[in-house]
Amino acid sequence: QKEVEQDPGPLSVPEGAIVSLNCTYSNSAFQYFMWYRQYSRKGPELLMYTYSSGNKEDGRFTAQVDKSSKYISLFIRDSQPSDSATYLCAGGMEYGNKLVFGAGTILRVKS
Amino acid sequence: DAGVIQSPRHEVTEMGQEVTLRCKPISGHDYLFWYRQTMMRGLELLIYFNNNVPIDDSGMPEDRFSAKMPNASFSTLKIQPSEPRDSAVYFCASKRTSRDTGELFFGEGSRLTVL
Numbered sequence: 001q002k003e004v005e006q007d008p009g010p011l012s013v014p015e016g017a018i019v020s021l022n023c024t025y026s027n028s029a030f031q032y033f034m035w036y037r038q039y040s041r042k043g044p045e046l047l048m049y050t051y052s053s054g055n056k057e058d059g060r061f062t063a064q065v066d067k068s069s070k071y072i073s074l075f076i077r078d079s080q081p082s083d084s085a086t087y088l089c090a091g092g093m094e095y096g097n098k099l100v101f102g103a104g105t106i107l108r109v110k111s
Numbered sequence: 112d113a114g115v116i117q118s119p120r121h122e123v124t125e126m127g128q129e130v131t132l133r134c135k136p137i138s139g140h141d142y143l144f145w146y147r148q149t150m151m152r153g154l155e156l157l158i159y160f161n162n163n164v165p166i167d168d169s170g171m172p173e174d175r176f177s178a179k180m181p182n183a184s185f186s187t188l189k190i191q192p193s194e195p196r197d198s199a200v201y202f203c204a205s206k207r208t209s210r211d212t213g214e215l216f217f218g219e220g221s222r223l224t225v226l
Contacts, residue, residue: 002153043115043202043217044154088154096213097142098167101154 003027006089006102015111019076023089023102026070030091030100033065035074038086038104047087048074049096079109113137115218117203123224129191132221134203135184144204144215145178145188154202160186193225 006023036044048063050056056063064073072089086106092099116135136143144159158168163180180186200220206213
């Protein structure tokens, strides 16, 4: 079993939809949780970062971490075609120096 | 800022050849990371450095892999001899020490194909 599990999709939604992306993790020592976005043939870029449990909102994006159930979520409101990318969740320890990434979910937003 | 710069962007080589991948981190960043991404295994941490010193190389798959950071602005990942299963995209990333985890900045990757 991988330490971070993520459904690879692809997930296809119409423009304007609310998107929910989810991951589960198994290492209870994880304290740092992140979502990265990766466009085709590019490097990942940080979208959201959360320390321990809780919610964090940034514009159309909301990240949630529930440490009791070891569940990580990313919500995208009013999705746009430019949101089409692979979304990688990650958990880690040691100030995030040893991040473990999920496999990534491919998201396609249709106009 | 130019971002993390990796070279070559693409490399095709034959089994048994030596491969050297290069990385220039963002100026002022004191952490440097090497990751490998494949369809089967996703994005995996190979090794990371702090202030040019290797801190954790537990992700390096075999002795055929080695990484160096001779100064703050340059790092190499070497595979010798290369094998077809080493085919992957290799990413370099850097970050600055901060009060919390700090943001990892990734380069655009080096796509390696070993025939």
